[in-house]
Amino acid sequence: MKNIYTIILLLFISLFNNGFSQPQTVTFNYTGAAQTWTVPPCVYNISVSVKGAQGGGPGGLGATVLNPTIAVTPGQVLQINVGQCPTGPTGGWNGGGNGHAAVPVNYQSFGGGGASDIRVTPYALTNRIVVAGGGGGKNGCSPQYNALGGAGGCVTGMSGAGSPFVGIGGGGGTATAGGNGGPPWGGGQPGIAGTLGNGGNGGFYTTASGGGGGGGRYGGGGGGADNCCTGANGGGGGGGGSSLNPAGGTCTQGNNTGNGVVAITFTAGSVSITTSNTGPYCEGQTIQLNATTGASSYSWAGPNGFTSTLQNPIIPNCTAVNAGVYTLTYDAGGCISTSTTTVVVNVPVNPTFTQIAAICQNATVPNLSTISTNVPAIQGTWNPSLISSAVVGTQTYTFTPNAGICANATTMNIQILPNEQVTFNQISPFCIGDTPTALPATSTNNIAYTGTWSPATISTAVAGTATYVFTPTVGQCALANSMDIVTYALTTPNFNPMGQICEFESNVVIPTTALNTTPFINGPLITGSWNSPTVITAWAATTNYIFTPDPGQCASTYQMPITVDPLIIPALTQVPQLCQNDANPVLPLVTNNVPAITGTWNPPLIDTSIPGIFTYTFSSDAGQCGDTIDMTITIVPAVPPQFVADTLTGCNPLNVTLSTPPVLGAIYTWYWGGTQIGQGSTFSYQFDQSGYHDITLEYDLLGCIESTTYNDYIYMESYPLASFSSVPSSLTETTQAIQFMNSSVGGTTYTWDFDDSYTSTESDPNHMYVGVTENLLVTLTAYTPLGCSDEYTISIPVIADPxxxxxxxxxxxxxxxxxxxxxxxxxxxxxxxxxxxxxxxxxxxxxxxxxxxxxxxxxxxxxxxxxxxxxxxxxxxxxxxxxxxxxxxxxxxxxxx
Known part of the structure; x- marks a missing residue:
C-alpha cells in the first residue's frame, strides 16, 4: 500500500511539473508598429532578450540586452517595439535618425537603426523598462571615403566614423543625453544631436550627407556633411544609441545585424481553462456555455445579470439581451484566473427576393428562386413551388427558410395580367405632299404597349384612305390593332387683284384670306401667308408674290403679280433764310413738275415773329403718286448779344477774357472804344491804358446783325513805385531803434516787414530791434486802392559784438x-x-x-x-x-x- 501512495505522489509531481513549470518563449520581429503581449495567469517574472537594429548602409551593429529578470503582473499588457534596419535615407522605425537622399543614389546617406524596447503603460518613452540601442547610419560619399555609423552601445553608444576630412561622425548617446551632432567640413551642415529615444538627423549636402544617429535610450547624433563638391570626401556616420539594461542582465554593444528582435521567456504558473459556446444562436434557442476541465471551482458572469457556478451552464429561450462576453473565473491549483467567450444571438432575418414582374395570362412563367438576395443568402422552399399563369389576378407564394437558419418566413405577390387590345389616338387627315407625323411608338392604354407598324411610315403621295397595322412586341399582354388614315387632294385659292400702289408707299398689306374654301375644311375660307406680308415698294416694278396656305387646309400655293408705279418727287422753290419779324412769304400749293402736282403744307403758313429752324411738309394730293417732301426754313433771331468779362478791374496792363454764349453760325466782332480788337465768341485781350473803357460786341447771324455796348465796363490802375530809407543805416548794437522814411510814389496803403517777425502798416514807422545778431532785409510793399503793389527792400547790417x-x-x-x-x-x-x-x-x-x-x-x-x-x-x-x-x-x- 505504501508503494501505491508513492507512485501516486510521483505521478502528481510529474503532472504538476508538466502542466505548471514548462518555460515558454514568445518572439517579436519587426512589423513597423507597436505590438503587445499580455502576461499569462500566475506569471510574475519574465526573462527577455532585446536586440537593437543595425544602421542602414550597412551601418553600425545594434546592441543586445540579454536575460534581465523583470517583475510583471498577470494580465498586465506590455508594449513591444522592435527596431528597423533602414534600407535608405529614412531612419529606422522606433527612433532612427534620418540620412539624406541624393542623385545619383549611390551618394545617399542612410538612416540610423531603430532601438528595440519594452514599455509599460502609458507606453511613453519614459515608460521603457528595457532598451537595446540601434546602430548609426552610413555616410553619403564617394566609394573610397565610406564612414560607417557607430555601434549601438550599452551605457554609451559608439561614435560614428568620419571621412578623412570630416574626422569624426555623430556622437553616441549616453545614459542621460543624446549624442552630439557630428562636425561638418567647410560650410557643410553639422549633424543634429540625438534626443530621448531618437537619433539625430545627418547634416545635408547634395552628395556628401552625414548618416542618421541610431535610436536608443538616448539616440546617437547625426553625422556632419562635407560640402566640398560633387563626389566629395563624404560626411560622417551617425552615432549609436545607448541602452537601458535592467538589473541581472548583460549588455553587448555592436552585436546584432539587420532588424531588431525581442524575445520573452516565462514559466506558466497554472493550467489554462478554455471557454467556448455552441453559438451563434437565433432568438428562442438555448445557449450552451462550456469550460475545459482542470479547475477546482467555476464562476460565470455575463450580460443581463447572468451568474452560474456550473462548469457548463445553459440559458434557455435566449434573446438579444443575452448576447455579449461571458467571463469565467476559475481556481486551478490555487491560481485564480479568468477566461472569456463571446456569445452571438441573432435576431431572425427577413429574407429578401427580387420581385417577379407581372406575367401575361397563359404566358411562360419563371422559376421561384430558393436562395434569397440577403448577404449571406438564405435558402428555403416555396409554397406553391411553381408559378401558374392560367388565372388573371394576384397570387401569393410563401417562402419558408431551411431548418437551422435564423430567418422568418416571407411572401411574394405575383400579378397575372389579362391580354388587352392596344389603342391609339386617331391621326388626323393629311393633304397630298404633307410631311406626315410618325406613327406612335407606344399605345394609349394604361399600360403603354410597344410594337411595330406595317407599313412602318405614313405616305401622303396619293389621295385616299390607307390602313396601318400595329403588332405588339412579344412578351406584352396586348393584342394587334389597325388605324385608317385619310389623304386629301389640293384646292387652288382665289384673290382679288391689288389696286394702284405707288413707289415707296408704306405698309401695303396683301390679304392673307382667300375668297374660297376647300371641301376638306368645309366652310372657313383658305388662309395662309405670302412670301412677303407687304408689297415691296422700294422700286417701281411688277413682282410675282407667292401665297402659301396654312397647314391642314389641303390648298395649293398661288402666284399673284402686283405692280408698283414710280413715285414722283415734288419740285419746289426753296424759301430763302428770313430774319425775325420779316414779312411772311406764301408757301406754293402747286409744284414745278410737268405735269404739276398739287398738295397741301403742314403747317400751312410761315410766321417770322418766332425765330428758329422750322420744317414745313408738302403732301401730294391722292391719285398722283406724288411723294411727300420737307422744306426747312430758318428764321434768324433778332436778339442783342450779351457778354461778360472774367476781370472788370485790375492793374495796368490787364489781361481780360471776353465771352458770350455762342450761337451756331454767328460771327462775333469785339470793339474797344470803337476800334476792332478781335473776333470769336470767346476772346482774350491785354488792355494797356489806365482808366475806364467801353466794350462793344457785334454779331452777324446769317446776315442778321445785332450789337451791344457796355460803357465804362473795364477800369485799370497803374502800379505804384515803392521806396524808403532808414536812420541809422546800420545797427551798431543788438538792441536799437531805427526810423524808416517812406518815399513811395502812387501808393495809398503800406506793409512793412522788419525781418524780425514784426510788421507795420504805418507810413513812416519807428521800429525797435531787440537781440539782433545778423544782418536784416527790410521790405516795404506799397498798394493802390485796387491792390496793385510794388516792393522795395534794403539791407541793414548789424554790428552787435562788444x-x-x-x-x-x-x-x-x-x-x-x-x-x-x-x-x-x-x-x-x-x-x-x-x-x-x-x-x-x-x-x-x-x-x-x-x-x-x-x-x-x-x-x-x-x-x-x-x-x-x-x-x-x-x-x-x-x-x-x-x-x-x-x-x-x-x-x-x-x-x-
Whole structure:
C-alpha cells in the first residue's frame, strides 16, 4: 500500500511539473508598429532578450540586452517595439535618425537603426523598462571615403566614423543625453544631436550627407556633411544609441545585424481553462456555455445579470439581451484566473427576393428562386413551388427558410395580367405632299404597349384612305390593332387683284384670306401667308408674290403679280433764310413738275415773329403718286448779344477774357472804344491804358446783325513805385531803434516787414530791434486802392559784438605819456557785470576793479606803493547786453619804468 501512495505522489509531481513549470518563449520581429503581449495567469517574472537594429548602409551593429529578470503582473499588457534596419535615407522605425537622399543614389546617406524596447503603460518613452540601442547610419560619399555609423552601445553608444576630412561622425548617446551632432567640413551642415529615444538627423549636402544617429535610450547624433563638391570626401556616420539594461542582465554593444528582435521567456504558473459556446444562436434557442476541465471551482458572469457556478451552464429561450462576453473565473491549483467567450444571438432575418414582374395570362412563367438576395443568402422552399399563369389576378407564394437558419418566413405577390387590345389616338387627315407625323411608338392604354407598324411610315403621295397595322412586341399582354388614315387632294385659292400702289408707299398689306374654301375644311375660307406680308415698294416694278396656305387646309400655293408705279418727287422753290419779324412769304400749293402736282403744307403758313429752324411738309394730293417732301426754313433771331468779362478791374496792363454764349453760325466782332480788337465768341485781350473803357460786341447771324455796348465796363490802375530809407543805416548794437522814411510814389496803403517777425502798416514807422545778431532785409510793399503793389527792400547790417581794447604795455614814469592802463569798451557790454584783475608772477592780486572807466597807475595797496617793472597777467570778465553769456578774457601786461 505504501508503494501505491508513492507512485501516486510521483505521478502528481510529474503532472504538476508538466502542466505548471514548462518555460515558454514568445518572439517579436519587426512589423513597423507597436505590438503587445499580455502576461499569462500566475506569471510574475519574465526573462527577455532585446536586440537593437543595425544602421542602414550597412551601418553600425545594434546592441543586445540579454536575460534581465523583470517583475510583471498577470494580465498586465506590455508594449513591444522592435527596431528597423533602414534600407535608405529614412531612419529606422522606433527612433532612427534620418540620412539624406541624393542623385545619383549611390551618394545617399542612410538612416540610423531603430532601438528595440519594452514599455509599460502609458507606453511613453519614459515608460521603457528595457532598451537595446540601434546602430548609426552610413555616410553619403564617394566609394573610397565610406564612414560607417557607430555601434549601438550599452551605457554609451559608439561614435560614428568620419571621412578623412570630416574626422569624426555623430556622437553616441549616453545614459542621460543624446549624442552630439557630428562636425561638418567647410560650410557643410553639422549633424543634429540625438534626443530621448531618437537619433539625430545627418547634416545635408547634395552628395556628401552625414548618416542618421541610431535610436536608443538616448539616440546617437547625426553625422556632419562635407560640402566640398560633387563626389566629395563624404560626411560622417551617425552615432549609436545607448541602452537601458535592467538589473541581472548583460549588455553587448555592436552585436546584432539587420532588424531588431525581442524575445520573452516565462514559466506558466497554472493550467489554462478554455471557454467556448455552441453559438451563434437565433432568438428562442438555448445557449450552451462550456469550460475545459482542470479547475477546482467555476464562476460565470455575463450580460443581463447572468451568474452560474456550473462548469457548463445553459440559458434557455435566449434573446438579444443575452448576447455579449461571458467571463469565467476559475481556481486551478490555487491560481485564480479568468477566461472569456463571446456569445452571438441573432435576431431572425427577413429574407429578401427580387420581385417577379407581372406575367401575361397563359404566358411562360419563371422559376421561384430558393436562395434569397440577403448577404449571406438564405435558402428555403416555396409554397406553391411553381408559378401558374392560367388565372388573371394576384397570387401569393410563401417562402419558408431551411431548418437551422435564423430567418422568418416571407411572401411574394405575383400579378397575372389579362391580354388587352392596344389603342391609339386617331391621326388626323393629311393633304397630298404633307410631311406626315410618325406613327406612335407606344399605345394609349394604361399600360403603354410597344410594337411595330406595317407599313412602318405614313405616305401622303396619293389621295385616299390607307390602313396601318400595329403588332405588339412579344412578351406584352396586348393584342394587334389597325388605324385608317385619310389623304386629301389640293384646292387652288382665289384673290382679288391689288389696286394702284405707288413707289415707296408704306405698309401695303396683301390679304392673307382667300375668297374660297376647300371641301376638306368645309366652310372657313383658305388662309395662309405670302412670301412677303407687304408689297415691296422700294422700286417701281411688277413682282410675282407667292401665297402659301396654312397647314391642314389641303390648298395649293398661288402666284399673284402686283405692280408698283414710280413715285414722283415734288419740285419746289426753296424759301430763302428770313430774319425775325420779316414779312411772311406764301408757301406754293402747286409744284414745278410737268405735269404739276398739287398738295397741301403742314403747317400751312410761315410766321417770322418766332425765330428758329422750322420744317414745313408738302403732301401730294391722292391719285398722283406724288411723294411727300420737307422744306426747312430758318428764321434768324433778332436778339442783342450779351457778354461778360472774367476781370472788370485790375492793374495796368490787364489781361481780360471776353465771352458770350455762342450761337451756331454767328460771327462775333469785339470793339474797344470803337476800334476792332478781335473776333470769336470767346476772346482774350491785354488792355494797356489806365482808366475806364467801353466794350462793344457785334454779331452777324446769317446776315442778321445785332450789337451791344457796355460803357465804362473795364477800369485799370497803374502800379505804384515803392521806396524808403532808414536812420541809422546800420545797427551798431543788438538792441536799437531805427526810423524808416517812406518815399513811395502812387501808393495809398503800406506793409512793412522788419525781418524780425514784426510788421507795420504805418507810413513812416519807428521800429525797435531787440537781440539782433545778423544782418536784416527790410521790405516795404506799397498798394493802390485796387491792390496793385510794388516792393522795395534794403539791407541793414548789424554790428552787435562788444568792441574793446586792452593795451599790452604802459609806462607809469611820471611823464605825459601812458601813465595809466585800462580796458576800453566802445559798445555791446553790461557795465554792471564787469571786473578786471591784475596778478604778479606768483598769482597774487596786485589791482582789481569793477568799473570799466577806472584805470591802474602801476601802484599797489592803500599806500600807493609802486610795483617793479616787469610782466603781469590780467583777467577780464564781462557780459553782453542782450544775455547773461559771461565772457572771460586773459592776457599779459608789460610795465616799463
Amino acid at each position: 568792441i574793446y581794447y586792452v593795451a599790452n604795455t604802459f609806462t607809469p614814469d611820471e611823464d605825459e605819456h601812458n601813465q595809466t592802463w585800462q580796458a576800453i569798451f566802445t559798445t555791446g557790454f553790461d557795465p554792471f557785470a564787469f571786473s578786471l584783475t591784475v596778478y604778479d608772477r606768483w598769482g597774487e592780486i596786485i589791482w582789481e576793479t569793477h568799473n570799466a572807466a577806472e584805470s591802474w597807475d602801476g601802484t599797489y595797496g592803500p599806500l600807493g606803493t609802486k610795483v617793479p617793472a616787469g610782466i603781469y597777467t590780467w583777467r577780464m570778465q564781462y557780459e553782453p547786453k542782450e544775455n547773461d553769456d559771461r565772457k572771460v578774457v586773459t592776457g599779459h601786461l608789460n610795465l616799463i619804468r
